[in-house]
Amino acid sequence: MIGTIVTVVVGIAQLLLLLAMGLAIVRIVRGPRAQDRVAALDALYVDAMLLLLSIGIRTGSLLYVAACLVIAVLGFASTSAFAKFLMRGEVIE
C-alpha cells in the first residue's frame, strides 16, 4: 500500500521536473539575449540531472548516478565555455 503511494508521489515529482524542463525550454526559445539562453540551458541540464536521479530511485539502478555525474561534468564544461565565448568572442585563444 505505502509502496504504491510512494511510487505515485515520485511520479508526481517527475512530472514537476518535466514541467520545469519545459519552462526552461520556453526561456531558451524566448530569451531575448544569448546570456538568457545559456542560463536557461544551465537550468535545463540541472533539471535533467534531478530527473535522472529520481528515475534511478524508482528503478533501483545505480547506473543513473553515473550518467548523472557525466551530465554534471559536461554541463559545467559547456556552460563555462559558453560564458567564455560570450565574454571574449572565442573559446580557446
Next chain:
Amino acid sequence: MSALVSLPDWAALLVAVLVLASSLLAFVGSVGLLRLKSFYSRLHAPTLGTTLGLFLMVVATVLCFSLARGHLILSPLLIGIFVTATVPITMILLARAALQRDRSEGDPHVPPAPSGEPGPRHPM
C-alpha cells in the same frame, strides 16, 4: 517493481518527501527563470534547484540505495560535491560575461566599470 517497495515504510515515505521537495524547488526555480524581469535577477532563480534541490535529491538517493542494499553507498554524494563546487563558478562567469556585454553596448541600467580600470577588464 521498484527499489522503493523493498524499503521500510518510514524510509520510503522519507525518500518520497525528499524527492517531492527537491522537484518542487526545481520547479519554482524554473518558474522564476521564466517570470523574472531582468537577466541578473533571472540568474538567481534556478540556483534554488541547483543547490538545495540537488542536495535533497542526493540525500534521498543515498538513503534509498543504502537501505535497499544493506550497506552504505556514498557515490551519489560525488554529484553533490561536484555541482556545489562548479555552479558558483559558472554563474559568476555568466554574470561577468553579461555585464561586460551590457557595458560595451552602453546599457544605462548597469553600473559603469570602476574607475582606474581603463577599458573592459579581462577576467580569467
